[in-house]
Structures are given as C-alpha cells and as structure tokens.
Amino acid sequence: MKQANFSWQIHQDNPAAEVLVPWLAEHQFPAFFANLLWHRQIQTVEQLEAFFSPSLEQLHDPFLMFDMDRAIERIQTAVGEGQPILIYGDYDADGITSTTVMKEAIELLGGEASFYLPDRFKDGYGPNKAAYERLIEERGIQLIITVDNGVSGHEAIDYAKSVGVDVIVTDHHELPKELPEAYAVIHPRHPQGNYPFGELAGVGVAFKVATALLDEVPMEMLDLVAIGTIADLVSVTGENRALVKLGLDIFKQSDRIGLQALCQQADLTQGVITEENIGFGIGPRLNAIGRLGDASPGVTLLSTFDEEEASELAEFIQQKNSERQTIVKTITEEALAMVKDMPNHGIYVLAKVGWHEGVLGIVASRIVQETGRPALVLGIDERTQVAKGSGRSVTQVNLFDAMSAASELFINFGGHHMAAGMSLPMDRLIDLQAALDGFVIESKVDFSQGPELQVEAILPLAEGTIDFIQQLTLLAPFGTDNPSPHFMFDQVKAVNLKQIGAGQNHLKFQLAQNDELLDCIAFDFGKDLEELATADELQLVGQLSINEWNGNRKPQVFVKDYQVADFQLFDLRGKRFNAEDYSKDSTVLLTFDAKNYRRLSKQVPHTVLLVENGKIPEGQNWQEAVIIDCGLHAADVKTVIHQLGVSRVHLFAESLEQCYLNGIPSREQFGKLFKFIDHYQQIDVRYKTKDIAKFLKVEESVLIFMIQVFFDLEFVTIDSGVMNKVQAPVNRALSESKSYQERELKIEAEKFLLYSNASELRDWLLLQEEE
Template structure:
C-alpha cells in the first residue's frame, strides 16, 4: 500500500462553460477548461492572459509617492548628488539593486549601491550602515526590496540630512517610516486610489521606477525584472505575467555577459530557457551569494560588461551554490538523525538545534524538514563564543508560525517574519521555552497533522491523449508560477512497466506507464524507496504529475514528473522471484517459509517489525499480522493452500523463491532407471563422492538425476549405501518406483512449480483467492 502525500482536489468546469469559452476565445476545449479553473471566464480575459502585451504595464505614476520620488531623484541627478541604492541580499534584492543602479547610471547620476551583509547587518535598513553611507557623502538613499519597516535607520538618515526614498513590496506596517517618499504597490494614494496591481516584487517596483524615470518601458531591464519576479514567488498574473513573458524573451536575446555566463555555468540552453530555468538555475545561484557570503558580487555579475570578469564571477556564483547545496545536504542529514533518534516525532512541531551550522542555509534545511515531516519546523544553530542561538523557521498552511512565536517575542533577542517563515535569535537557556511555546501554539491553533496538504489536479487524462501538440498548447499558459501553476494531471493507463530506481543512493523512482502501443516514462524524485512496492504489471497505481519534455541525444520525448502517487493495499501481490535481497524483508508482517534452511539463512535480514516462521508453526491464533509474505515455494501445493486457509491475511505477497527448478531436470524415464540399476549390479563398490562425474559421463545422465535415482533405489531397498559407497542389495524385492517417497515428492514438486511458478499472474491470484474463500 502506498499512501498519497497530498489530498487530491480535482475541480471540473461545467461542460457548457468549457464549450462556450473555447468557441468564443478560439482555443482548444482542454485549454478552455484550464483557463476556467484559473478564473479566466471571458474571451477578453483569455486573450489578455494568453497574449500579454506592452499595454499590460500600468502607468507607474499611479503608484503611491511615485511622482514625488521621481522628482527627488531627478533633482539629485541634475545636482550631481551622491545617490546610494540600498538593496537586499536575495535574488529579488540583487536584481532590483541592479535595475536601479543601471537606470540611474544611464541618466548620468552619481550613484553607487550597498547591500547589507545577512550575518552582521541583517535584512533591511541598518542604522549603522546608513551612518556609514551618509558619512561617505550620500545625500539620497533609494531602497529597493526593503525599507517599509525601517523606522529607526530612516530616522537616523533624517537627522543627518539625508533623504530616503523607500521602494518596497513587503507587508505594510501600521505606521509608515518617515521617509521622503514611500513607493509601494499596495499603498493607497492621498485620494484613496490604489495601484491596479499590488503583487509586484522588489525588482518589479524598481522596474516601474525605471519606467517613470525614462518615460518609457525599459525593455533592456526586463530580463532582471523577470528574474526577480520568478525568484520571489509572487503572483504570475497581470503585470507580472507580462514582465516574465517578455523578460524570458529578453534573456534569450541577452547581451549581458554575466547573465549569459551564469546560465552556461548552470547548464542552461538559451533557446529553451523558461521560468523554470530562472527558478531552479539562475535564482538559486544568485541567492547563494547572499546565503554564503556577500551578495554585492551578484550586482557586479549582472551589471558587468567585462566578459572575463563575467566568467570569473559566474564560476564563483556556481561554486557558492555547490557549497550551499553540500552544506544543506550535510545539515539536513544531521537534522533528520536528530529528529529520528529523539522524541520529536511525538511532537506536533519540530525544533532542531545544530552546532556551528552555517546560518545562510538554515531556512532551506527547515523547508526540507517541513517537506519530509509535514509539520512546522525551526532550525537553529549555536555559535562558538556566544550564548545566542540563531535560525529560521518554516511552516505548513494550517499553522501560523509568526503568530505562534509572537507571544514570547520579548524573551527573544530578535524575531521577525510572517505566517510561513520566520527568523529569530534566542539565548540558549530559552530554547526549551521556545520549544514549549510551539507545542502550546499547536494546541491553540488546533493543528491536525493527519490532515494532508491539498493539491489541485487539473484533469484526468489517458496517456494516449498526451502528445507534442497538447504540450504545445499547454505552453500557451506559461509562464507558470504562483497563482498560475503548471497543470497537474491524473494520468490513466493500462499497466505499469519497467520499475527502477535512479541516483547515487537509489533515491529516485522511474517507471513506465503503458496503454496499448503508447507508453509514458514517469519520474518521481525522492521516492526511490517505493520501488519495492510497485510491480511490473500493476494496474492499481494512481499517479498525478506534470507533463514535460525530455531531450536526450537530440530526441525529445514526453515524460511525467510525478507529484504524488497512491496504491491501495492489494489483497494478492505477485512478486515471484529467483533472487532475494534485504529490502524484501523490511515491510511489517509475517514471513512464512516452507524450507527451514531458507529461514535460517535469511533470518538476520529481517527488520524488527517482521516475523519469520515455518509454515507448520502458523495457526489462526498465532497469526496476528494483516500482511503475509510467502517467501519460498512449497514442495506441495496443499501446504500453501492450508497456510492461506488458516491465516486469512488481509494482504498476501508471493515471492515463491526457488533457487533451482526440479521441473527443468524433469522425471527420469524407466530406461534411465534400468541403466543405473544394471550398472550398480555389474559394478560393485561405486563411491558416489569420487566417481559421480565419471558415472554421469558413462551413463549420459545428469549428476543431479543420478543422485535422485539413487535416493529412490535406497528408499525401495534396491541398494545399500555405506560411507557413500553404493552396492546392490542381494535381497532386494521388486517394488513400483512410484511408491518411493522421493519419487512422490518430485511429482508434487513439479506440480507445485507448474501451478505456482509457471502460471500467469491472474491464475496465481485466482488460486490464492480460492484458498482464502474456502
């Protein structure tokens, strides 16, 4: 049985609505269905969504304080004032800093930029940093991707006669800072009007300021705006959709040496570049700069026109990303060990404390733990020479992590964040207080860990419906991201084929779904452990995932990127095998043997939740497990039938292992018996230990067959054996060969092999069901 990770939500639009929109918008019915699921229910909305244009960009002067802020910037440019762009250390902050720096440079401004250090200065306006900047001659600070909560630092700037223009997109505080201007897409103007689209990221707001300064859309900055937009996981609707759509085109034709070098380092291809390449290749490398050390390098990388410097900086960014990944893997492994060996699994929340872990990757480790355990998680680290424990937290949809910790804010050194993510510093003695508070909040918020996270499934499709034309139509819905997810499909098929694992540690799963002459390769990352439960020929595995393309050796094929799968507990599972391995003895249940030598050899490999017994020791009273595993093949079919009748398991898994088949050797004919008998009669004192090979060659009978016939003769008193020396019994009596126990056993073994090993899966399953019903 395979439990689904998610609660699958399949929303079906009304057929009439699909037909109507498809006809009016001139799109395929399948695309119309997906549009309706996204709330796009008119041909006008469909046309705007599918074909974004420059008209999608709103007037930047509709944004709060834009006119005032632009006037101040223009004044500073004309007067030659020193302007400092104050940015942030993530990908959105780096791109928004680059956008603002480049547009001011193009206007002839006296401009530089400053990105605070994540570890020593933290996020947002820093009073000490502002003082240093102003002492260096700056009279105007323009923030990007930060500042709306920077009251203290902005107050310091005002005292030092330096104006601050805040451009930000983060949550608005109850009271705005006393900045010269606050440019924010969610702020209402003095007349109460709102900017038409409030979901811009920091780079998006910087792009709007650049538009206002230049009095035209700066198409040469769309590449940076697109990277920031995708990296910050903001809504990909409205203006953001146009930014990313046109931004990807700009990246494909980019003249930025740094961006081109970074894409090359990441293994990307410009002609196929899309939003996924931003999210999984470009953005992580930019983010790694700030996570590991200094994000200033990111602005240098994106803005340089020196190709040698670009290549050098791109390599450095890639190295930092590799270092980040290795640290995440290391700390994640240690965190999992800490959770698994402690008592945390009995808790509703997780709190992990490492020793001198790199602070820049703790949020990623927390995210991976949330993914694995589906519960709110804090990952903290102690530091040598200090009593502070710093870290990050991530949460699940049904638990407000910020609200959970806020009641003990005054007992923390530092704390900030929102519903799903927090950052904090706490003194070592208060770690237990923090842990207790999380559990208390879990109870107060009625956190139910049994509730699965929901996942939206677009439609159920057969693999025979999937083709390159359909994938081409799906691409018209791109770019995909927040509020416009890539469609997830419930895929139907006839049977599973070719199940295997991939990756260094067999971490990933790969299998093929087949229907008629059509097949589709499915890849499930991180699900390699499920391979033992999915069997070729299975028909009851349910799979959902995204349809993608895989290009190998210039050949492009469709593949399914699996998001989730589930499989009911099959009453009978056919896993007949000629090879046994340790992983086959890890599932909870009773493992029954028909040959004691096999039980003795395999017993060391059984997990603690497994029980290994001989078939004749198993009774209805002693069988308490629901799952029965039949390890080896019985000599007599009736023995298996009797076990099944006695136990009535909920599930029966049949390995029916047998190293060598007697049916391959067959039953000796009467002529062979006669030849051997005559030879023994004419040649006394045959030593089986030393003369078997010669005897086999002389009689043209296989060695194993000779051993079997000698056993039959011995049981019928035709011969005597003393110290492996065979002689004719001078007093033998005539007997029917079939009366020998070994002869009878071989007949039964051959019947068992025919019925249990040579039968089809359907015939075997029907046999087991008949035994259970009797």
C-alpha cells in the same frame, strides 16, 4: 497501502466554464483549457485575453503607488545636484536584480549610485543601523534607496533621518502595523495607495520606480525583472505574468554578457530560456552567493560589460552553488534526525551550533516536504548565543501570524504566510517551540491530510502525448498561482524501476496501463523503490514535460505524489452526483432513499440497489460502490461495504433534507405551525408548503418534517393532500413520533458521514465489524 503525501484536490468539470469555450475555439486553443482556467479564476473573455496576450498595456501606472511622485522628485533632485546616492539591497536573487535595476535606472538618468548588499551574517536582513552609520560616513551618502527591503527598518531609518539623510523605501514584504518614518515608502500594498496589483516582487517595485523615473518602460531591464520575480516565488498572475512573459522574451536575446556566462555555467541555452530554467538554474545560483557570503558579485555580474570579468564571476558563482548544495545535504540529514527523535510539533523548531545560516531556508523547505509541518531551522552562534534562521510553512499555517503571536521572543523577524526569517536568544528556543505549538492548537490547524495539491484532471495514460504537452505550454509562464498543471494517472503500474543519482536518491521508471507506457522521473523518491515495485496498482500525480535527448523527443512525467491502497475512498461530498459518470457494469450505486431508488432505476436499472435495514440483495460481484445519499444509520454504510467487499468507494452522501444543518425545530416553531393550522383550515399541502414555510420563516423541508410529526401523532389529518387539525387530539410528546425519531437518527448519521474528515471515514470503513 501507501497514503499520499498531499491532499489531492481533483478538479471537477464546472458547467459554468463552458462560457469560455467559444473564445478558446475562435483563437484555436483546446477546449479542455476552459475548466482548467476557470479553476485559476480566469472566468471572463477579458481575463482570457489578458492571460494569453501579456503586453505592456497590462503594466499599471507607477504613480498609482503612494509616495511615488515624492520619491521620483527626490531622486531627480539628488541626480541633478550630484548628491551621493546609496542603493541598499538584499542578498537574494530578488535583491540582486532589484539593486541592478535601480542602479541602471539612475545611471540612465545621468546620475551615479553606489550599492550595498547587506551581509547575511554581519548585517542581517533589511536596514541595519551600524551599516547605515558606516556607509553614510564612508561615502558621504545623502540619499538611501532601499530595494526589496525596508518596511521593518525603523531603527536604521530613524538614524538616517536624524543625521539628515533621506531614505526612500521600496519594498514588497508584509507591511508591519507601523511603517518607518522614511522620506517615502513605495509599496504596492501601501494602505494609502491605489495600486491595483499588490503581488509585485522587490524587483517589480524597483522596476516601477525605474519606469516613473525614466518616464517610459525600460524594456532592457525586463530580463532582470523576470529573474527576480520567478526566483522570489511571488504570484505569476496579473501584472507579474506580463512582466515575466515579456522578461523571458528579452532574456532570450539579452546582450548582458553576465547572463550569457551564467547560462553557460548552468548548461542552459539562452535562446530558449524558460521560467523553469530560471527557477531551477539561474535563481539558485544567484541566491547561492548571498547564502554563503557577499552577494555583491551578483550585481557586478549582471551589469558588467567586461567578458573576462563576467566569465570569472560566473565560474565563481557556480563554485558557490556547488558548495551550497553540499552544505544543504549535510544539514538536512542532521535536522531530519532531530525530527525523528522528538515528538510531533505543530511547527518544528530545529537549531544547532554551526549550522550555516545562509542555507537554512532551503533546509526548512526540505523539512516541510518530509513532515508536512511548518519548520523553523536556526543556526546558533556559540559566541553570541543568538539563534538565526529561516522558516517555511504549509498553506494551513500563516507563518508570519504565528511568529507575530510570539513577537516578544524575537530580536528580529519578518516574512509572510509561507516564509520568514528570524533571530532570537538561544535560551528562548524552548519558549518559542511552546508558543508556536500553542498557536497551531488555538488555530485548530488540521494536518491530517497534508498540504493540498491541486489536480486538474484524471488523465488516461494514452493521452500523455507530445501534442498534449505542447498544448499545455500555451499556459506558460508557470509559477505561483499558475502552476504547471498536475494530472492524476489512475489504475497504473510502475515498471522498469531504477534508482539514479549520486546517492541513489531518485527514481526512473515507466507507468504501464493496458499496452501504454509513459516515462517517469521521481526526484527524492529513491527510498520508495520497493513500495512502487510491489504495487499491483497505484494512483500517481505528476507534471508532464517533453524529454529531449540526442534528437529524440519523448513525453515524461515529473512525479509529485502517489498512493497505493487495497481500499480507496473517493471523497465527493459536496459534489453533485451524476449517474452517467458511474455507468460501468462493475460499479454499484447504493441509495438509502426509496424515491432516489425509483428515479435511478429508470436510468441505470441494473446497477442501482436500495439499502433497506442495512442490507442489500445478494447478487453480482462489484468492484466499486457509490454511496449516493445518507440513511438512518451511518453503520449501515459500513455494513453494506463489507458485504459487497468492494475496494473502491465513491462517497457523495447527499442530503436533500440537510437534517444535521437544519436540526430539529424548537417547541416554539412547532407551536407556531400548530396555531397556523388551527387558524387556517383546509390547507392543501400539495401546493402550499413553500408559501407556509416562507410565512413561518423555516426551510420547506423542515416544515414538511413538522407536518409529518403532527400526522404521526394524530394532531392533523391529511386527506387527498388537504390538511386539517384534529379536534381535541390526545396530548403526546413530539418525540413519540416515528418521523421525529428518524430525524434524530438522520442527524447523527449526517453528522458523521458528512463532517468527518475523509481519513477518519476511510479508517472506519476498513475496521472489521465486531462479531
């Protein structure tokens, strides 16, 4: 048995999504898109039109951003008066493209601007006071424009203000409680602004400033916007989807010789560039130079008109990327060795002298991938005794919130839910580990099932065709919040396995099902060769793509996760049970409710069994069981599953009465009902329970239960559906009622079956009963 690394969230068909089908059919999109898009919050015709037809009309008015008019006026004044302008950027791909966009916008306006990308190691992230002092003095700067940074740069901005230099902040990172006293702060989520889309990347914000400055959309800059937006992993929805789609179209025909040279180094064809090519080819190369040193060559590359310079810079960047890959591999191995030697932590804090600060974000991502826990990875400067690094998280933990709770320990920190950068004295690392663990405990974070992985559907192997994959490309561009769809392949076998790659770290194999075969590539699954080879059957989740080689085109799967298990529990609690979905002769439907049994016997007479006293009739051999509802004893479920010997269980455990949630009524509620019965004789309980429940302010099912208790205790009589109070009944405790006792048992059963996590239930079902 091998458990999945992720918690697979398999999307169920939502009947509400049917409203999208007519529009999809009219525009010749496949009908299965309806459910897929519905789960991505595309739920109206207007949203469909915007999704499939990104256009300039979807770009919002930049002047809806707070301070935009003030910022534009100041830049225009600086250009008009020839004031020295400095663009203060950032050292990643978003910062490089943001800087280039702002620089080109000012030049198109007729001005000039120098730029500075802070050195990751000397200056750190964001506005640096010493750098501001030096640049203002050396270049005579009168206006600073930050791009992709600034909202946390109080000290440097205060200094600039004190010497008469205005600072315009353009940023998209998490807003601190107090904003710096800059001349203007341009941010899509500014609390005083009215901008309708808050997820722009740094380059997106710079582009909005450029649009406002030039009084038109600068189409020629959209290639840069696409690069920065994709590389920074912001949401590829709304305005960002339009920016990326339009930007990719511009990229394919871009005259930027720097981009052309970079595509050559990355072995990419410019005319068919995709968001995936940028995310895994262009973005990492631009990031690499800033990770290892000065990122300025990136801006020069993107804006140069000199072919020789472009070629040399692209080659230099390629070398830096190769160097980066080697460093990442070494540090990752060392960090994982540390994890093995320490107890489990809610958030891992890993630090070592000599670790290259520039690649620690990548290493942190690898640690998260291996452990399923957030990780901070820091390099220690032996001279200063300061630890600097990066953190990455999982969906269950907001890393920025966790660090904010321990803010007094840091020299500097910043970031958002899933990623952060930080520095702190080395002697505070132990305290930081304790504080972050405490945050996780207080937040009651559940890591038991790993990060959630959204799975669109269970796909038969035969349907993974080139035609199907080409239909999926209509949903592109993919990215954060619009990921390339994941599909689950059920009851498949891995065959023809082979380790590939320099370190044998990857796998190439085929999935087999009946007479069908489908190629698979599994990056970083090299160690799983034996696990897959010995599995008779497995479930696998991956993304479909088309592999083109020597003119041949074949469908293939990029493997994301898999699991192998002799016993499988399908957690369908909270989903509606439909007998038609489980009509196979090998599947038995189990109910603990006589009414359910009578109803289902009419639909599927040969595959439904009534469980009575934890027992079922002897008979057919079943492979799968569906637990439809809850009985009086949770243990009965386990007993029956063991009796059947099934390897797959689908757990719905529906409860119409919802005994656990509704609980047992108070004595006061019983008293109110008794007075009601005493006052109103001849009550027809066949038709009046809903009205009575509303009057007494209880659920109808709870009212019926209370009436059953009174009937058990002979407090009332019910004749032909008409209820009357018994005159001078014998005084008896409510708990003597059989219905009362059964409800107590149901509460315990529902509490366990409905509110235990799936992993606990599976382990419990697998445990052998005591003799």
